[in-house]
């Protein structure tokens with residue numbers, strides 16, 4: 001199944017939310033673990049770097065070129081996918097990145113070589129214990145860092161059924177962008193030549209990567225890769241235990257089955273697209289972005305919905321399109337800003353377009369559309385109290401023309417990256433932000449004033465009443 005078809009058949013409509021069929025299986029486990037493998041505890045309180053989010057985005061970080069060690073890895077993994085908060089009951093936890101329904105369908109692995117006190121090998125990030133489980137050894141003296149994001153779709157499909165693959169891709173895009181930011185903050189990037197940095201959406205053969213990562217393709221699939229020094233394809237790899245035992249760790253529940261629609265969508269959108277790693281932003285950003293500590297911003301990030309209908313400055317507002325140029329432009333993806341309370345900006349819909357790499361905004365429809373948008377977001381009326389909202393639409397035909405079968409995934413991963421940038425900027429600017437993946441697809445498009453294009457994501461941004469914690 002093509003991505004365009006998948007997106008279309010999982011659209012929500014007022015006449016009835018797509019039921020998506022029956023999900024068979026038990027409650028999923030949200031933490032993958034390998035109890036018998038060697039475990040390397042990452043330091044719980046590593047010395048934290050002091051750069052700001054502004055430094056990270058503009059490439060102005062002057063981090064000491066630390067040796068490659070467990071402290072750097074601790075910062076990288078904690079800031080990419082670590083637990084940052086628990087709810088009042090202490091049962092549910094939240095992570096450095098947001099996740100649709102807090103279901104966290106993704107896992108993170110890394111091929112690591114040249115780190116002090118860590119044998120060269122393949123590691124899985126154990127989120128619950130904040131440590132690395134060694135899956136394989138690699139016979140090499142090289143330094144390498146190649147991180148993989150995989151997804152266990154059942155975790156999300158258990159609640160969202162067929163629509164879950166959308167959320168899996170958006171969640172993965174959030175993690176992808178966050179991994180790039182975390183690598184910069186931790187200083188890991190300093191140790192590897194920029195010419196070797198690569199970002200990859202998808203992969204050529206999922207079977208081959210599943211085998212390499214020793215994950216079970218029935219339950220878990222690779223989604224994206226961030227490498228600052230890729231592992232050589234010919235390196236000798238020895239798995240530390242029986243492959244069957246390793247594969248069994250991928251099963252999230254007894255009888256976990258996410259159904260044929262997602263399976264067909266996964267299989268129909270396989271492909272590899274290599275992209276340049278987030279270029280530094282050359283445009284001027286608000287000074288507040290240089291005053292916060294990036295680590296604190298990431299650790300404090302939460303979805304905040306208690307907007308107070310306040311307005312924000314044009315300077316703050318304009319930092320969003322500037323930051324998005326880390327992931328854009330790409331053909332087949334258009335970002336719109338639905339503006340209601342931004343100083344010096346008329347209320348209306350603005351389309352983001354690029355003059356080369358320079359972002360510009362064009363007013364495409366004048367008026368107040370936030371209430372309509374909130375209603376289209378399954379009546380999540382708090383959206384209407386935000387200062388502005390970001391709506392991302394995909395032209396899947398164009399994406400597929402440009403990137404082949406993988407076009408849909410490329411688009412959705414990119415959308416997730418924009419979402420993560422939006423959350424980070426908002427946190428650093430003292431604003432609230434919340435992603436919205438639940439909407440009547442065609443109504444969102446109509447709010448933008450269009451009759452074509454597929455709604456991929458909505459994010460609301462604005463001043464909020466008080467900090468959640």
Ligand SMILES: Cc1cc2nc3c(=O)[nH]c(=O)nc-3n(C[C@H](O)[C@H](O)[C@H](O)COP(=O)(O)O)c2cc1C
Pocket residue numbers: 094095097098099100101102167170171174301302303304305380434435436437438
């Ligand atoms: C792809 C995606 C879709 C989301 N959709 C909604 C939504 O429709 N409504 C909502 O209130 N929150 C939504 N959220 C926010 C999640 O509920 C939130 O990230 C999750 O509960 C974890 O909380 P945290 O972001 O505060 O860490 C979404 C988040 C993501 C990443």
